[in-house]
Amino acid sequence: EVQLVESGGGLVKPGGSLRLSCAASGFTFSSYSMNWVRQAPGKGLEWVSSISSSSSYIYYADSVKGRFTISRDNAKNSLYLQMNSLRAEDTAVYYCARDRADGYTPSGLDYWGQGTLVTVSS
């Protein structure tokens, strides 16, 4: 059974940093692109970042470019999101999601974690 479990969320002050993790199991992690998608309270979905299986292709939403860094460790079946210079508008539930395949562009996010809440507030 495919499982994605996020961790690392919490309360952080504006300007602070946080590192999210996503532990994957039940599939060959190294064969799939992975994504982070967030959802602010009561709002819609916003794609944040994606990374291909070998980390060759990495993309970011303009809203986080230069502040967030996506990475993965295929040996540990783990996906990460390093978030720096956090702002109030980064407050959201952050989902880790698997792409159906691996490639230059997405093929559909077929498995999602339960999400981890990040709150940026003083």
Next chain:
Amino acid sequence: QSVLTQPPSASGTPGQRVTISCSGSSSNIGSNYVYWYQQLPGTAPKLLIYRNNQRPSGVPDRFSGSKSGTSASLAISGLRSEDEADYYCAAWDDSLSGSVFGGGTKLTVL
């Protein structure tokens, strides 16, 4: 303001057929595949449609997707109470070099 435009709400009665539209541009829907997600209250999103009109295994054939030019739509036939959820379209955007989502449509089953 989302790059892809969806109506904020839609509704229908049980058994009815409803459609949800998604409007984009030549850099996203016009040149890339469209995806649809269903988000039930308090849960993570679920992939409903990929590559414009393909259903993942386990998704009922009551759900169908289509695309024409820079617009796409999701159709739900034989509406059921359990279909009450938020629906999102998504696509890759060549200009942004990133994925974009629609603002979401809240479907109410009356």
